[in-house]
Each structure stands twice: as structure tokens, then as C-alpha cells.
Amino acid sequence: MKHRTVGSSGLRVSRLGLGTGEWGRGVDGDDAAAQVTAFVDAGGTLVDASASYGDGRAVRVLAEIVDDVVPRGDLVLSIDSGVSRPDTSGHWTVDCSRRALLADLDRTLRELGTDHLDLWSVGAWDPQTPLGEVAATLEHAVSSGRVRYAGVRGFTAWQLATVSASVDITAAQAEYSLLARGAEDELFPAADHHGVGVLAVSALAGGVLTGKYRDGVPADSRGADDHRRHALAPFLGEDSGKVVEAVLTAADGLGTSPLAVALAWARDRPGVASVVVGTRDIGQLTGVLAAEDVALPSAITSALDDVSS
Template sequence: MKTRRVGDSGLEVSRLGLGTMTWGGDTDLHAAERLVERFADAGGNLIDTAPAYGGGAAEKMIGRITRTHVRRDELIIATKAGFGLRDGRRTIDTSRKAMLDDLAGSLRRLRTDHVDLWQVHAWGHAPYEETLAALDIAVSSGMARYAGICNYIGWQIGTAAAWQKAVPGRAGLVSGQVEYSLLARRAEIEVIPALAAHSMGLFAWSPIGRGVLTGKYRRTVPRDSRGARDHFSWFVEPYLESRSRAVVDAVARAASGLSLAPAQVAMLWVRDAPRVTAPLLGARTADQLEPYLDLDALTLPEPIVAALDDVTGGPNQARPRPEAQG
């Protein structure tokens, strides 16, 4: 699998990342072992996780897998801090204490002395200077190699990145993580330009539209899908409306003409969009992962890309345009 640098940093990751949000719930240890083995065999190295995933179970699984199936030094492990469940409620706490407590817990569960990329999971109520100081501590101490942010909007990215650049010795932000797909292109308005302005990479979560761009929801909600599960139905429902169905139909037509699956077309569109470092795929099984491992040598034809842009909101202003003829 080909690799890309994360922004202007020296960190290099595979062009496809493995997301672990379902681990500890819909994905058990045996399935996770098979996923990571197959991913690593194909040349993938980026695994994205968080303390909130499975209440820490996802990190524990990764820690075990690096002892039994895949060597720690073969992987780029990215985790997060500042978000979790407390008393059954989603809570954001980006204070320095909460952030560093989260990191200590992550290192313990991952059975490692460092993570390759440590990310603020969401913008919180703590002063941003305090939150970002935790990143400085983590990087300067060696507990994290690089620092990034997740789910920030444009002005938040600009504020945080500029603050970190203001004083030599602070940990520069190398990446931002945000939802981005043919069903979610809002990041193109402010988020992606902000990342580009600060030479940061982009990790795109839910690149196949929370599973909707596979086409499996076109007629009904399959009983074995995320949309049919009480704990994930809220995640899928926003894209089960008429506009999304029109996009899915367009992707399916493009896929048919290219002899690809709709999900493969959706993935290629995200992977090769401007500024994207790697999409993060939340495959639940090795079988679900397999179709995406054969895409390394493929790119979508420019007319297909342009058509998909048009049907999902218009041209991507950052995409190179053909020179005028004449």
C-alpha cells in the first residue's frame, strides 16, 4: 500500500487507515485480530482509536494484538483524548488534567510507552491554551510523537494551529480529523482550507457515508447493519433521506460503469480528494475490509469525479481544473 506524509511533517502513513469505533462492541477480539493482520499484510499501518471506543476496549485490543499478531513498530497508532462517557452521558473535558489522564490510560491499555499521533478529540470548554499545553507536555516527554486535532471547525483549527506556531518549542499540529465523504462535504468550506493554510494533513472519517454509500440501505435497513442496531442507528439515520438516496444512486451508476462496488467508488473519491492524507475505514470484519485493499493502483476517471462533485454539491474549489482550451 502506498503511503503519504501527514501534512508537512515527517510522519508517513498508509493511504488507508483502519478505524476502531466498533471494537469492543460489534467487533470482538478475534475479528479485530484478523482485521489488523490482513491490513498489515496489505501494507497498511495507520490505526485510529480513542479511549471512548468501547469504553477503552478498542485500545486494549490493539495492545494485545501488538503482543500476539502484529509488531508494535509496524503500526502507526493514533489515539485521542478529551471525550468519553461518564454516567452514561457523552462528556467533553479538555482540561490539562483530563487530557493527560486520558493519555496515561491509553498508554496503559495499548501496552506501549508512546503513541505516534495524539489528538484532541473535540473542542472543549477548557481554555484552548490549557488544552494545547497538554499536547506540548505529551510530545516533549516522548509519550506522543506528533499532535493533532479532531472535529474542529475552521476558526478553531486556525486558532489552535497559530497558537502552537507562536512560540518555538510548542508541539506543532500536523493533522486534523473530520467527517468527509460524498454525503458530507461541508469540510470543503472552511475546515480543509484552514488545514491547508497551516500545512496540516486531513484524516477523513466515515468516508463511505456511515455505510450508506455501500448501497445496502437503498431499499431497506438490513438487519445485520449498523442502522439496525440501537446503539448505532442514530449514527446512520441522518443519511437515510431523499437527498442521500439520490447521491447513492449516482455512485451506484458510476460503479456499474467502472465494474467496481459503490463503496469502492466512494472511497476512491475521498482518498484522492485535495488535501486528504488518508480516509479512516471503520470495517467491522476482514471481509468488509477486503474490497478496499485492491484500490491502490486505481483512480477514478476525471469525468466521473466531476460528475460526482456536481451531484453532491458542485465543484471542489481546491481540485485542479483543466486548462482552458483555445
């Protein structure tokens, strides 16, 4: 697998990253270990997690893999802090105060049995915490050696630009796909200006771009889950259907999967350092890894650009 530097930093990551959002929920420890092993064997390095995934279960599953299954040195660990799982009303709790961030960081390091994270990100913009405090906390984490590089997740362009004026930000994680190109308008230019690399997430738009919802909602899909279907709603309209059909046509012409086409498109956009994809089993991961060998011809890229703009 090819690797890239993140923004203008020296941090190198695999251009496909392994997400852990389902770990400890739909993916057990054995499945996770098998995925990480296959991912690393394919040349992957970037493993992305969050203290909020599965109410902390994802990090605990990862802790059973680091060093016991895969050497710590083979992984680029990217983890965020400052966000807690939704409450019963569906609202996320955001606390990016110095106290909360550092407590979360120290807990994560203890659980993983490591002395540092390669990339540590603020999980969300916190309007209740002064920006100077957030920036100073990131700087302290790096200067203390507990963190190698600092990042942000879900920030808008102006938020990224504001925090970048106070601390060196290496990566910005953002939703980005053929069905969600809003980041191109302002976030990508801001990231480029400040030397920040973009880690693209949800590049398959919740699986919609694979064509699995083309003829309805499969019973075993996240679209059939009452707690998740709202996230897919924006991707299931008539306009989105045209994009999905274009992806399916491109995949058929190239002799590959729609998944590979959608990932290759996002992966090769200017400014994208890596595309982070979560998989539920080794079969899904195999399909993701196959995208590494797909290079979209310029004519197909242009056609996908046009239909999704």
C-alpha cells in the first residue's frame, strides 16, 4: 500500500486507513485482530479510533491488539478526545477543556499500554472552552511527548484557520465523499493554506455508494437500524441515485467494485492524505484493500465530478 505525508508535516500514513467505529459493538476482539493483521500485512499503517466509539469499547479492543497481535511500531495510531457518546436524546457531550482532554488522553494511553499517540485530535469544536486553552492543551500534549502530532475533527474552515493560528495542526478529519463534497468549498482551501492534511471519513456515504440501497433497504444494513437510518437519509434521494448509478457504471466498465471506485475517487482528491474506512468483517476489508490497486482514468474522474457537483 502506498503511503503519503500528512499536509506539510513529516507524518507518513497509508493512504487507506482502518476505522474502528464498529469495534466492541458489531466487531468482536477476534474479528478486529484479524482485520488489523490483514491490514498491516497489506502495508496499511493508519488505525483510527475515538474514546467515544462504543463508549470506550473500541479503544479497549484495540488495546488487546497493540503489541500482542501487531507490534506498536507498525501502527500509526490516530485517536481523538473531548466527545462522549450520545445520551438518550441523541445529543453528543462535548468537553474540550484542558482537564477533560488530558484526562481522556492519559486514560487512553494507559488502556493502550503505550507512551504516545501518533496523532491526537480534538474531537469537536467546543464553544464553551476558550480556544487558547484548547490550543495550549494540544501544544502541551506534543511537548510532553505523549503526542507526536495534533489534529482536529469536524471543524469548519474558519475554526481550523483560527486554531491553526495558535498551534501547529497536522490533520483535519472530515466527512467527504461523492455524496458529501461540501468540504471542498472552504475546508480544503483552508487546510491547504495552513499545511494541514485531510483525513476523509464516510467516503462510502454509509454504504450508499456501494449500491446496496439501490433497490431498497437491506434488513441487515445500518439503514434498517432505527438509531442510524437518519444519517443515511440525505444520501437516498433522487440526485444521490444518479451519482450511485454513475459509480456502478464506472465500476462495471473498469471491472471492479463500486466500493473501489468510490474510495479511489476520494483517496486521490487533492489534499486528501488518507481515506479512513471502517469494516465489519474480513470480507469487507478485503474489498476495501482491493481499492488500493484501482486508479481511475481521468475521463471517469471527470464524469463522476460532474454528476456529483
